[in-house]
Amino acid sequence: MASGNTSADNAYVRFEKVQKSYDGEILVVKDLNLNIAKGEFVTMLGPSGSGKTTCLMMLAGFEPATNGEIYIGDKSINHIPPHKRGIGMVFQNYALFPHMSIGENLSFPLEVRKMNKTDSEKAVKRALDMVQMGDFINRRPAQLSGGQQQRIALARALVFEPELVLMDEPLGALDKQLRERMQYEIKHIHENLGVTIVYVTHDQSEALTMSDRIAVFNDGVIQQLSSAESLYEHPQNAFVAQFIGENNELHGIVEEIEDDTCTVKLTDGTTVKAEKVNVDNIGDKTLLSLRPERVEIDPTGKMDALLKGRIEELIYLGDHIRVRMNVAGNDEFIAKVRNRGDKRDLKEGQSINVGWAASDCKALDG
Amino acid sequence: MTDSTNVTDNVPSSATDERLLTTDGVPLKQKLAQTTRRMRMRAFMLTVPLVLFLVISFVVPIGQMLFRSVHNTAGTDVAPNFAAAIQKWNGEGLPSEEVFELFAKDIMASQKRREIGKTPGKLGTRVNYEFPGSLSLIKSAARKFKKIKEGPYKEAILKQNKKWANPTLWRTLKRVTRDYSPSFYYAALDLKYDPDENLVAADKIYQIYVSNFWKTLRLSAIITFLCFLLAFPVSYLLSTLPLATSNLLMILVLLPFWTSLLVRTTAWIAILQSKGIINNILVFIGIISDENRVQLIYNQTGTIFAMVHILLPFMILPLYSVMKTIPPSYMRAARSMGATPFTAFRRVYFPQTLPGIAAGTLLVFILAIGYYITPALVGGADGILISNLIANHIQKTLNWSLGAALGTILLVTVMVLYWIYNKLVGIDKLSFG
Numbered sequence: 001m002a003s004g005n006t007s008a009d010n011a012y013v014r015f016e017k018v019q020k021s022y023d024g025e026i027l028v029v030k031d032l033n034l035n036i037a038k039g040e041f042v043t044m045l046g047p048s049g050s051g052k053t054t055c056l057m058m059l060a061g062f063e064p065a066t067n068g069e070i071y072i073g074d075k076s077i078n079h080i081p082p083h084k085r086g087i088g089m090v091f092q093n094y095a096l097f098p099h100m101s102i103g104e105n106l107s108f109p110l111e112v113r114k115m116n117k118t119d120s121e122k123a124v125k126r127a128l129d130m131v132q133m134g135d136f137i138n139r140r141p142a143q144l145s146g147g148q149q150q151r152i153a154l155a156r157a158l159v160f161e162p163e164l165v166l167m168d169e170p171l172g173a174l175d176k177q178l179r180e181r182m183q184y185e186i187k188h189i190h191e192n193l194g195v196t197i198v199y200v201t202h203d204q205s206e207a208l209t210m211s212d213r214i215a216v217f218n219d220g221v222i223q224q225l226s227s228a229e230s231l232y233e234h235p236q237n238a239f240v241a242q243f244i245g246e247n248n249e250l251h252g253i254v255e256e257i258e259d260d261t262c263t264v265k266l267t268d269g270t271t272v273k274a275e276k277v278n279v280d281n282i283g284d285k286t287l288l289s290l291r292p293e294r295v296e297i298d299p300t301g302k303m304d305a306l307l308k309g310r311i312e313e314l315i316y317l318g319d320h321i322r323v324r325m326n327v328a329g330n331d332e333f334i335a336k337v338r339n340r341g342d343k344r345d346l347k348e349g350q351s352i353n354v355g356w357a358a359s360d361c362k363a364l365d366g
Numbered sequence: 367m368t369d370s371t372n373v374t375d376n377v378p379s380s381a382t383d384e385r386l387l388t389t390d391g392v393p394l395k396q397k398l399a400q401t402t403r404r405m406r407m408r409a410f411m412l413t414v415p416l417v418l419f420l421v422i423s424f425v426v427p428i429g430q431m432l433f434r435s436v437h438n439t440a441g442t443d444v445a446p447n448f449a450a451a452i453q454k455w456n457g458e459g460l461p462s463e464e465v466f467e468l469f470a471k472d473i474m475a476s477q478k479r480r481e482i483g484k485t486p487g488k489l490g491t492r493v494n495y496e497f498p499g500s501l502s503l504i505k506s507a508a509r510k511f512k513k514i515k516e517g518p519y520k521e522a523i524l525k526q527n528k529k530w531a532n533p534t535l536w537r538t539l540k541r542v543t544r545d546y547s548p549s550f551y552y553a554a555l556d557l558k559y560d561p562d563e564n565l566v567a568a569d570k571i572y573q574i575y576v577s578n579f580w581k582t583l584r585l586s587a588i589i590t591f592l593c594f595l596l597a598f599p600v601s602y603l604l605s606t607l608p609l610a611t612s613n614l615l616m617i618l619v620l621l622p623f624w625t626s627l628l629v630r631t632t633a634w635i636a637i638l639q640s641k642g643i644i645n646n647i648l649v650f651i652g653i654i655s656d657e658n659r660v661q662l663i664y665n666q667t668g669t670i671f672a673m674v675h676i677l678l679p680f681m682i683l684p685l686y687s688v689m690k691t692i693p694p695s696y697m698r699a700a701r702s703m704g705a706t707p708f709t710a711f712r713r714v715y716f717p718q719t720l721p722g723i724a725a726g727t728l729l730v731f732i733l734a735i736g737y738y739i740t741p742a743l744v745g746g747a748d749g750i751l752i753s754n755l756i757a758n759h760i761q762k763t764l765n766w767s768l769g770a771a772l773g774t775i776l777l778v779t780v781m782v783l784y785w786i787y788n789k790l791v792g793i794d795k796l797s798f799g
Contacts, residue, residue, distance in 0.1 A: 062698055082701040083710075095699035099717045108713070109703030160703065 011035035011071075012196055013059065013164065018068035020054050020220075028054050030220040032068070036198065038163070041190050043199040043207040046217030047243070055217075056166050056200045061085050072164065083112075088157035088165040088195075092172050094149045096141035102128070102152055103137040109160040127159035128152075130189065147178045154186070158193065167199045171206060183209045204244055208232070216240050232291075237278055238364040241289040248295070248333050250288040251366060254279050262363050264288060268329040272305040273358040278365050285366035294360040295335035297323065297346070303355030309333065311350045321346070327354055428777070435550055435770035440492035441543025443484040445472030449543035457537050457563070466520040469539075470511045477508040489542075495765065496549060496559065497538040503529055534561045550771035575755065575772060579779070582752040585669060586734035592674045593681040593730045594723065601685035601722075606694070616686075623679045631743045634672040638663040638744070664746025672740045677733055681726040688722030724791045732780055752776055 013036040020029040029051040036042050044052035057063040059070060061082035069076045077085055096105050106127055110120040128134045131151035141149055150170060157165050167186075171179045187210045190197050201207055207214045208228040215225045216239070224231060224240045235241035242249070255271060256263040262276040264286055272288070279286045296303065309327040320336045323346060327333040335354065337346070346352075386394040441449045448468040455461045473486050490504035507526075514522045523530050541547065541559070552558065552565060556573040560566045567573065600619065604612045622630055637643045640659040648654045662668060692715065700710035738753040745754070752772060759769035 060698070060702055062701075081707075082698070083704050083706055085702075086704070087702055089699065089702035091695040091699060093693055093695055095693070095695040097696060097700075097714055097718075099720075108700070108705070112703065112705045112709055156699075156703070166702075 010037055012038035012040075012073065013198070014069075014071040015055070015059075016069045016071065018055075018058065018065050018070060020051070020058060020063065021066050028220055029058075032220075032222065034215060034222065034225070036196060038196055039194045041187075041197045041199065041210055041212045043201060043211040043214045044217055045201055045204060045207040045214050045243075047202060050217040051220040052200050052215075052217040053168060056168055056198060059198065060087055060089055060166055086160075086162050086164075088160065088162035090150075090153050090157045090165070090167040090170040092169040094141070094153040094170075094173075096149055096152055096156070098141055100141075101137070102133070102139050102141065102144075105141070105152065106137075106156050106159050109156065113160060123159055123161075127155040130158070131155045131185070146174055147182065150174060150182060151185075154189070158189070158195070162195065164196045164198070167197065169201050170199075171201075171203075179203075179206070180209075186210060208244075216243060218243070235277070235289065235362060235364065238287045238289065238366070241287075241362065241364055246292050246334065248290040248292060248330070250290070250328055250330060250333075252286055252288060254282050254284045254286050254363065257282060261358055262286075264363055266328045270307060270328055272307070272361065274361040274363040275359050277362045279363050286363045287366040289362045289364055290356060290360060292322075292334040292336045294356055295333075296355050297335055297337060298353050299355040304358035305361065306353055306355040309352055309354045311346060311348050311352060314346055314348060325352070325354070431770045432774055434767055435774045436546055436548060436767075438492065438542075438547065438550070438767045439545050440488050441539075442545055444476045444486055444489040445469060445543065448472045452536070452540045452543060455536070455540060457540065458533075460520070460531070460533060461536055463518050463520045466523055467517060470514060470519045470523060473504070473508050474511050477512075492542050493535075493538055495553065495768070496542060497535060500529075500535060500538070503527060503535075537563060550767040551775070553768055554771040554775055575752075578750075578752050578755055579775070581666075582735055583779075585666060585673075585749075585751065586731050589670055589673050589677060589734045590681075590727050590731045592670070593678050594727060596674070597678055597681035597685055597726065598719075598723075601682050601689050604682070604686045605689035605692075619679055619682050622675065627676065627739060628743075630676060631672055631740050634668070634675065634744055635663060638668055638671060663744050664749065666745070666749045668744040668746065669741045669749035669751070672744045673734060673737060676740060677730045680729045680733060684725040684729065685719065685722040688719055688725075692718050720791075724787075728784070728787060732784070735780060736776065 013034075015032045015034040018029060018032040019027055021027050032051075032055060034042075034055075044055060046052045054063060058065050061077070061080065065078060069078055071077065072085070072087075096102075097108070100108065103124055106124040107120050110123055115123070124137070125134065128137060131154055133148065133151050133155065136144065136148065136152070141152070144152065153170065157167075170186075171182050174182060183206055186197075186199075190210070199207075199210065208231075211228060213225060213227055214231055216223045216231065218239050223243075224236045226234075231240060231244050235244065241247050250266055250272075252264040252266040252272075254262050255265045257276060257279070260276055261273055262279060263271055264274055265271045266288075274286075274288050299306070307327050309325040311323055311325045312331055313324040315322040315324070318339065320338050323335045323337055325331070325333050325335065333354075388394055388397050390397075445468070448465065451465050451468050452461060455465060473489075476484055476486055476489075486508040487501070487505050490501040493504060494501040507523075510526050511523070513526075529535065538559075541549065549559075553568075554575050556568045556576045557565050558568045558572075600615075604615055604619070606612075607615065635642070639645070640661060640663075642663075644662060645654075645659045649656050649659065654660060662671070696714050696718070697710050700714040701707070705713065735751075736753050737751060738757060741749055741751045742754050742757070745751070753776075756769045756772045756776070759765045759772065
């Protein structure tokens with residue numbers, strides 16, 4: 001699936017300068033421009049109140065856009081009511097109709113579309129088989145577990161073969177193990193059916209697992225829209241770096257800029273080299289972002305940066321050991337040490353060297 | 367299996383043992399009952415005051431009412447010997463001399479005793495219910511019998527008033543001097559005995575109870591339906607508006623609830639009477655002329671208006687509490703699947719409000735069917751309900767047995783309706799909020 005930027009020309013869903021305000025004073029969504037290609041899986045990821053759900057509701061038609069246009073295909077859908085948009089939707093609480101059996105729940109969208117009974121029965125069976133719930137057709141939603149209800153909700157959103165399916169934190173109510181299994185299932189259904197999916201979540205691992213592209217929302221603005229890998233490896237600003245994955249932060253001031261790298265003077269006076277991402281001028285404040293697994297303790301090879309540190313705390317986590325240390329005045333500096341046979345002898349209070357490659361250390365807006 | 371409780375035994379033998387035992391060898395069920403006994407006792411003690419209160423204030427009075435509707439001792443209180451003797455009479459012609467003698471002596475004795483509630487007048491009233499015109503006969507008999515110095519009594523009594531020669535009177539006397547009789551139920555169902563002791567419909571002008579029962583049912587149904595029509599949209603609004611607005615609206619709903627019933631009802635008089643607000647406005651804007659003011663009160667219309675207003679909160683509250691629990695995502699899901707707003711409402715939203723509708727209608731209907739004060743104040747002659755007739759018998763005519771019989775029929779009617787309702791809806795599905 002296309003992981004690069006989808007241009008306006010081949011976009012299937014298109015947000016154009018969309019703004020949304022509920023009270024006329026605060027913009028919940030500020031100037032949103034987003035193109036989604038046909039068959040793409042795009043996740044809107046962000047903390048609560050970041051505007052991601054509002055965007056989904058505008059796309060579904062339950063909230064009008066205050067300004068701007070939303071297109072599906074070539075048509076502006078601003079004035080099309082939800083029931084004529086033909087969009088499948090999965091809700092966080094599943095929204096299975098409690099007074100109908102599973103079969104009736106699934107045939108509901110077909111019935112309102114006036115599909116004949118034999119076709120409808122076939123479609124319901126196909127959809128239930130797709131989520132391996134064929135035996136449950138006569139049960140009531142209340143008789144199913146959360147995970148089973150989730151599958152039914154998924155089947156119901158897909159049974160009328162919509163080209164676009166929206167999912168609003170559909171796995172939020174499930175326990176961790178089930179959530180992970182459902183992530184794979186949704187991913188496989190997407191691959192098999194080729195539908196376009198817009199998925200909203202605040203859980204980054206969910207977003208990273210399933211999406212072709214992820215739009216990181218904060219404060220009503222898309223902070224970065226790119227693939228999982230590039231979000232993690234190349235965060236474009238401090239918010240994205242902090243929101244996606246774990247992150248060590250070091251504050252400093254830019255002293256020198258040279259092509260793609262810059263030299264930063266940290267608060268304790270030491271200078272380090274870092275990759276220049278969005279700092280422009282010498283003298284700017286900057287935040288250095290460094291992933292814990294890219295930090296080497298007592299490195300043997302040559303390193304772009306080498307600082308002194310002191311181990312504050314060791315946490316044993318099985319596959320790796322989290323080492324919390326004080327580096328350059330920051331005592332929340334974390335390094336992950338892989339748990340290998342040649343167990344290194346680390347002790348709390350021990351002084352050590354830490355090092356990293358300049359390309360792993362991103363100089364972001366401070 | 368004797369060793370099954372031995373903790374050192376490595377074989378899990380309890381799987382084959384039918385009764386589970388604790389490690390001490392006590393049956394598990396017994397042990398469980400033992401450990402929870404204190405808890406159950408405490409829980410029971412907490413309910414004791416309420417149980418006592420219910421017994422004293424509810425079970426006993428209702429039992430008494432049921433009893434009173436079939437039990438009336440006017441006959442045996444006034445004329446105990448006569449009451450026993452006349453039961454042996456076969457009902458043909460006139461009773462024997464012996465019965466006449468006992469009658470005269472009992473009446474005279476009771477007249478002399480002057481015991482409250484056991485005077486000849488009491489018996490006269492009782493006979494009068496079933497044989498109109500006999501009250502004065504029996505009252506005057508108490509005075510006139512004194513003149514009879516010696517027997518034969520039969521002849522002397524018949525000579526005093528020729529009404530005594532009517533066999534129907536004596537048959538009625540035989541009937542009413544039994545302590546237990548269903549006759550008040552017959553009266554409550556507009557039935558009477560004809561001269562040949564057959565049950566027939568009462569005279570047209572006395573047929574008031576059955577038609578009033580039907581009217582009570584009909585008005586209660588109308589009131590319930592109107593309450594539902596008015597309450598549904600309001601409850602929907604309450605459950606969907608933002609909290610601050612819905613709280614304000616809720617206060618408006620509850621405000622009449624907190625106001626005295628009497629005040630509210632009299633307010634309706636001010637609004638509905640022929641020189642009241644509504645009529646004045648209608649005259650003012652020229653819809654009706656001053657001479658043709660609409661009669662909105664002291665009839666069924668008045669009862670319906672006032673009772674719908676008073677019972678509305680009982681419909682709104684259960685509806686609201688049910689609607690509050692229906693997440694908006696259901697409607698959204700239905701819409702996203704292609705249902706028009708109306709279809710989504712009809713197929714998805716409305717069915718989920720049924721527990722609230724069922725609870726609300728049951729509550730309003732049962733309250734309406736026994737309503738007393740509002741119809742008494744604004745119902746006039748036409749708009750009164752069965753409770754008003756019951757109250758009339760308890761307070762004014764003092765025919766408590768008939769009042770009790772009417773009350774029992776009302777109680778049974780409500781219970782039958784409740785039973786049907788339960789069959790149709792299922793009481794466990796109700797949600798009163």
